[in-house]
Every structure is written in structure tokens, then in C-alpha cells.
Amino acid sequence: MKVALFGAGRIGKVHAASIKTDPRSELVAVTDVMIEAAQALAQEHGIAVRSPEEILADPSIDAILIASSTNTHADLIEVGAKAGKAVFCEKPIDLDLKRALEIGRIAKTHDKPMMMGFNRRFDPNFAAVKAALDAGEVGKGELLAVTSYDPAPPPVSYIKVSGGLYRDMMIHDFDICAFLFGMPKMVMAHGSCLVDPEIGAAGDIDTAVVVLTYADGRIATIRNSRRAPYGYDQRVELLGSEGTLEARNEVENTVVKSTAAGTVSAKPVFFFLERYMRAYAIEWRAFVDACVEGKPVPATVQDGVNALALAEAANQSFREGRPIEVTSEMTGV
Template sequence: MTLNIALFGAGRIGKVHAASIASDPRAKLVAVTDVMAEAATALADAHGIAVRSADDILSDPAIDAVLIASSTDTHADLIERAIAAGKAVFCEKPIDLNLDRARRVQASVAAAGRPAMMGFNRRFDPNFAAVKTAFDAGEIGKGELLAVTSYDPAPPPVSYVKVSGGLFRDMMIHDFDMCAWLFGMPEAVFATGSSLIDPEIGAAGDVDTAVVILTYADGRIATIRNSRRAVFGYDQRLELLGSEGLLSVGNQLESTVVKSTAGGVTGAKPQLFFLERYMKAYQTEWAAFLDAVLDGTPPPATVQDGVNALALAEAANISLREGRPVRLADLPGA
């Protein structure tokens, strides 16, 4: 069976997902919609598909599933409308910028019983997935300390920062998901951050440099380091210390060539950005969604996972604002 897929959003991430859809013979991209008509037309022309309105897509029974890669403020409504229309849903993070709204979406999805999956692509990176497999198999004993590093090569425009929901909801949400995926949900969150890179980011009420500590009821600790600027490239590393060993993932480099001379030893920089670093992960992620729809396997990144990551981001924002650890049990609505 081949699923007919409609794409919401024709921007940078929409183009990535369009390529992933095209790479799997079990899916056929048939329509795209975007508020930016020019972007929608360009993507449609590139893939030989139609530009259609959101209402038209959602009311068409021939469309089996939708991939939501539009602006964040559209995600919650589109998930609910698509699920109500009987379609399977894949949605980019986050569900919404408001935790209560995200929880309502999760309840709607649970009641409908249709497959729905969140776009936490780092779970599908082959190296991070190998860490998860080895850790779950007990190869390093009991986990004790988890460290996640995520530095972007350069900050986004301030115009984007103002509508993004801030570093914790926009950037670190991937790292929150990684910690929850590997260690489960913590008991408390402590965050600190500052604006060191671009004063306009600080003026917009956000930070561009942050560290978060997640503490667990059994004493385990996870730390996350984020920066909007790493001049050498896209820095994505992970280290998991267990009672019987260590699992770690280093950066993907532009080249594996290392030159060693009397003058020193030199090698390549990390790959420039997420498109290069995670392209394989996006394809594997999409294949997992198709498995869930066609074979009935559980989605490996659920809407509940999206709620969990957003709850950690909410706790981090409160912690940063109030300068104290925040227990997840104390969040409104918990």
C-alpha cells in the first residue's frame, strides 16, 4: 500500500521532509500548502504535486496522512483537525508554545486512536540510537550521569527569536527529549542562562547561552549545554556514564582526514549545520512513521513525548526567571 501524503509548510524544514517522503516508496507526496504562496509553488513544482488549501487537504478522504512542518502557532490546531478528519499525523516540534494547549492536543490524539508522531529527529540518528540500544541492554550498567552538548554555528535572526518561544522551547527542546528518552522524566529542573552573543536576543527577552541541570529521584543527573554560536560548526555531542562504563557520541566531521606533521596534527571541522548532520535521521524518522501507520507499530516519538519535552522547557523558563530549581510536580496542571 502507498500512502498519499500532504505537506503543511514549504520552508527549509518542509523541503527536508518532502525529500524524505520522496525517498520511501511506501509514501507519495501529493499536495503542499503554505501561507507563502511562492514557497508552496516552488516546492510543488520541484516534486510535481499540487498546491492546495489547508481546508481542501483536510477534507479530502484520499489523503491518508499529513506532515505538519508549518509555523509553530499552527501545529496544535492542525493536529486536532487532521486527527478529527481521520488522518495519521506527523508533526514537527513543538506541539505548541503553551503547555496546557499541548496537553489538550495530547488528550484529543489519545481519544481518536489514530497514529500521531512528533518530529524528534535526533532519536533516529544512527549514533544516538546505538547509545540507546546499548544502554537499554545494560552494557554500561546503571546510568548515573548524562551530558548533552548542542551548539549552533550562528544565532538565528532576532525576528525568528521573537516568535520561537525562546531557546528552551525552540532549541533545547531536542535535548530535553534526548534526556527524557535516555533517562526518563526528572524530578526537578534548574536553569541558568545569559545573552552573550547578540544583545538584541537579550532585549527580546531570551538567552543565547544556557546550561540546565535535570535531577532525578534516584540521584541521577543530566546536564544540557546550549549555545547559539560555535564558530567552528554544528557541535552535537553526548556522553552517558554508567556504573560499568561510558557511552559517548562525538561530532560528525566534514572529513575523516587527519594530517600529522612536525608542525602539528590537524583535522576537519564538524559539519556546518543540522541539514548535513541529521539528513539520515530525517529519513529514518519518516520510515518509522510509515511503519506505525502501515504496520501498527507504536510511534517511537509520541505526542506525549512532545508534552514531556515542553514541560521540561516550561520548568526551565520558570527556573531561569526565578533563580531556583523547579519540580515538575509543581508545574500548573501537573
């Protein structure tokens, strides 16, 4: 299948490399408003820079991969769907839940695969936890704890347009909770500005805990910080009726040093590219499986709506200081 890439920035480059790892897919065009970025990527991959209109109009292009800035996602999904393309889109659908719900309705009627880039579902560690849970290896799930700390906060300029911690950062963790435990009934959000006062001045938080409670009594907690000086801390732990499952961090190497000062081992890998590079390739393979072999899409537009709905509920809970119910109005289902 032939693929065109929207967005030649950091994450666009990652996807361009992933496309190469599956022999069934071929990157044939790239587009970006930053023309130099598009040209550089095109040259590296021996492909053409084309306009969005050309790409959408070209019937030989089977799929578009949307890795452009967040505010373009919804519109590109919409026009991609209208053009009859299979669509792979980076999270989030949109910062606005109403708009995301519209896209969710469009997705329901589109007959080509549409997939959201929730890369963590494809991390071999998290995927192994999911597989073990589904196989009943620890009985029925009861408590879930997701830990997700970035090594260092992004620039405050980014924070200002990010949609806030719950929508920008914790959205991945909302999705992991949905992936493992499904959709909760209630959301209770706590948050503080402890890392950088400028983040607080920009109206956001940098440290947060959210508790999700489920209709059947299960409880999930998410912990977020914008700063973990030892590296990217990405863990999941769940208690089931027959045991626990933990996905620990991946570390830089396996060396252990013991001296009079203690026993020292390597830190977690530093950031998401190191941690999730394998996940991006596996994720892409799953999209090609859906396009070429008709397999189910493992991260749907509805999953994207759901994660955004939880972020919205968290925002409201944080503002109002009380638990917020997740309604069908929020998720469209």
C-alpha cells in the same frame, strides 16, 4: 500511503525529500500560505498545490505532515485528527504548555498514529547510544551530559518569536534526556547572554546550562550555546555503572593533516541539515512503520508535551533562581 504536506519552507522541503525515500509513502499535495513556496515545491515533486480544507476533506489522503510555522501546529494537529488523518508534526506542539496539554488529550483518543518530529532520536549516533544503554552495555545509567551548540545565532527577529532558548533550542535536548533517561523530578536552569547583546535586549539568553535531577538520583546536564564557530556541536555522553557511552560529532571528512603546526582534522558538519539528513529519512520510515505496520510511534505527542513541560520548568527556574519540580499537572500524566 498518501501524504499531504503543510508547509513548503526549509524543513518542509527536507520532509518532502524524506517521503520519497520510503517507497510505501507518496507525497500527493502541498499547502502553504506562501503560495510561491508551495508552487515551487509542488512543481519539483510533480504534485498539486491544494488548500488545507481540500486536503482534510480528501479521504484518499492518509496522513498529513505538519511543517508549517510553530503557531499553526496545535490547530493543524487538532483538525487533522478530526479529519481522521495520521499526523506527523514538527516540534514543538505549541509554545503554550496549556494548549499542548489539550493536544495531548486529543492524541490519547485519536486512533491513527500521531508522531512528533524529534529528529535527534533517529540520529544513528544517538540511537546507538540508546540501544547500547537499553542493552545494559554500560550498566545502569547515572550521569548524562548533552552538549548542543548551534554554529551561529538566528536573526534577532526570529529570537523574538521563538519562545526563548529553553523552548526553541533546548527543547531538543530536553527530549534527548527524556529519550535516554526518562522524565526528571527537578529542573534547575542557568543562562546568560554572552553571544550577542541584542539577544539579551530581546529578553532572551544565548548560553545556558540546565541540570535535571531524577527521583532515583540520576543527574543530567544540558549545555547550550547559540554560537560554535567550528560547526554544529551535538554530542551526548553518559556514565553508567559499568562504563561510558559517547556520541561524538559527525565531521566533514576523515582527512588528517600533520605538519609542524600540529595535527588538523575536519570540523563537525556545519548545521542540522548536514548532521540530521539521515535522521529525517529514518524518522519518516518510523512514521510509515506506525501507519502501515502498526508499530509503536517512537516519538509521541506526550513526548512533545514532556519536552515542553521541561522547557516551562526551566523558564520558571531561570526566572526564580531555584530548582523547580516537574509536576503531573505540567505533563498531564
